[in-house]
Amino acid sequence: MATLFEETAIKDMMMRNRMIRSATWEGMCEQDGRPTDKLIDWYRNFAQGGIGLIVSGYTFVRPEGKGLPGKMGIHTDDFADDYENLAKAVHEDGGKIAVQLVHAGGQTNAINAGRQPLAPSSVQVDQFPEMPAELTKDEIRAIITAFGQGARRAKAWGFDAVQLHGAHGFLINQFLSPLTNRRTDEYGGSIESRSRFLLEVYQRVRETVGTDYPVLIKLNAADNLDGGLETDDGVYAAKKLAEAGIDAIEVSAGTPASGAENPAREKINKPEKEAYNLELARRIKNAVSCPVMVVGGFRSFEVAQKTIRDDGMDYIAMARPLIREPDLPNRWLQGDHSTAKCISCNSCFGPGLEEGGIYCVIEKKEQEKAVKS
Numbered sequence: 001m002a003t004l005f006e007e008t009a010i011k012d013m014m015m016r017n018r019m020i021r022s023a024t025w026e027g028m029c030e031q032d033g034r035p036t037d038k039l040i041d042w043y044r045n046f047a048q049g050g051i052g053l054i055v056s057g058y059t060f061v062r063p064e065g066k067g068l069p070g071k072m073g074i075h076t077d078d079f080a081d082d083y084e085n086l087a088k089a090v091h092e093d094g095g096k097i098a099v100q101l102v103h104a105g106g107q108t109n110a111i112n113a114g115r116q117p118l119a120p121s122s123v124q125v126d127q128f129p130e131m132p133a134e135l136t137k138d139e140i141r142a143i144i145t146a147f148g149q150g151a152r153r154a155k156a157w158g159f160d161a162v163q164l165h166g167a168h169g170f171l172i173n174q175f176l177s178p179l180t181n182r183r184t185d186e187y188g189g190s191i192e193s194r195s196r197f198l199l200e201v202y203q204r205v206r207e208t209v210g211t212d213y214p215v216l217i218k219l220n221a222a223d224n225l226d227g228g229l230e231t232d233d234g235v236y237a238a239k240k241l242a243e244a245g246i247d248a249i250e251v252s253a254g255t256p257a258s259g260a261e262n263p264a265r266e267k268i269n270k271p272e273k274e275a276y277n278l279e280l281a282r283r284i285k286n287a288v289s290c291p292v293m294v295v296g297g298f299r300s301f302e303v304a305q306k307t308i309r310d311d312g313m314d315y316i317a318m319a320r321p322l323i324r325e326p327d328l329p330n331r332w333l334q335g336d337h338s339t340a341k342c343i344s345c346n347s348c349f350g351p352g353l354e355e356g357g358i359y360c361v362i363e364k365k366e367q368e369k370a371v372k373s
């Protein structure tokens, strides 16, 4: 019977448990996407805290694919030393790390993208802060090439895997979604055509890194949005990827425009609210043969353990709880099974935009209160 704390492998990537740090933009890079020492220390902390695999914050493959300030960039060979130091820091503490490759598409603004954002179609929808320009076929080809180049760099710089960001309303997800993809060429229309961009990106990445290197994806199984990606189509994309050789699928759902059902739901304060993407992940698990990871609202040891032991998931992934407690995996391993301290308030976003890096605002307030009393 599978358990949370057992060693597993994806290809040659050994992981010390079945817990994944889900990608979390930190806002700790320089303007051009170069990682800083602060970011390297941040990742070292997770490795010391015992997580099985760290997925990096989303990392843009081309400058106009940048979604937020302080985001990591992997669009240039100039950052080799910085990234090598980052991967080394994680490995020194027994961790494993994947780079999450992304293009923000229309889900950004001209300030971050440095130009009018690009998207599958030029449509004004809630998901897009500004009207994007429709991608030409040459631009599509250039972005596919950039995903391949990003993966090449990640592998050359010592990272253990790459994860394609196919969730949360970013470019790959925009192609999958009929709301944001209104194209009439071979990239739009039926789900077969809407999946074409994703599968071409995957194929390019696979050709670049070879068959032995782990290539993962975080995939929306549904957009939780009127007119957006529906589950049957999400399952179709997962199935195609699995047939093409993807090494694991992390299942998520929602976009920033999905209201209460956005990817990072608030007020996860009882076990029934946890694991909110589990049913979608089950649908995908039943359709594919590769390992499935599920993210969204894991807070208690019991739910995490049950998801692995009884619900058939291969990995559980967490983002916000590890901002507050990077050592949560070790705490649970050592027998302190109390629930994660994260209250799912999403205040952690703010300092990423305003103070040069995310942190748990609640924890800071508690510390300040303790000092005063």
Ligand SMILES: Cc1cc2nc3c(=O)[nH]c(=O)nc-3n(C[C@H](O)[C@H](O)[C@H](O)COP(=O)(O)O)c2cc1C
Residues within 6 Å of the ligand: 022, 023, 024, 025, 026, 056, 057, 058, 100, 165, 167, 168, 218, 252, 263, 264, 265, 295, 296, 297, 298, 317, 318, 319, 320, 321, 346, 348, 349, 352, 358
């Ligand atoms: C501050 C912050 C940054 C995030 N950045 C990313 C990201 O870069 N890529 C991604 O796929 N998801 C990102 N997410 C979503 C998380 O990975 C995760 O899917 C979501 O928070 C639900 O998991 P949780 O309940 O464990 O936090 C972010 C979430 C937060 C709170």
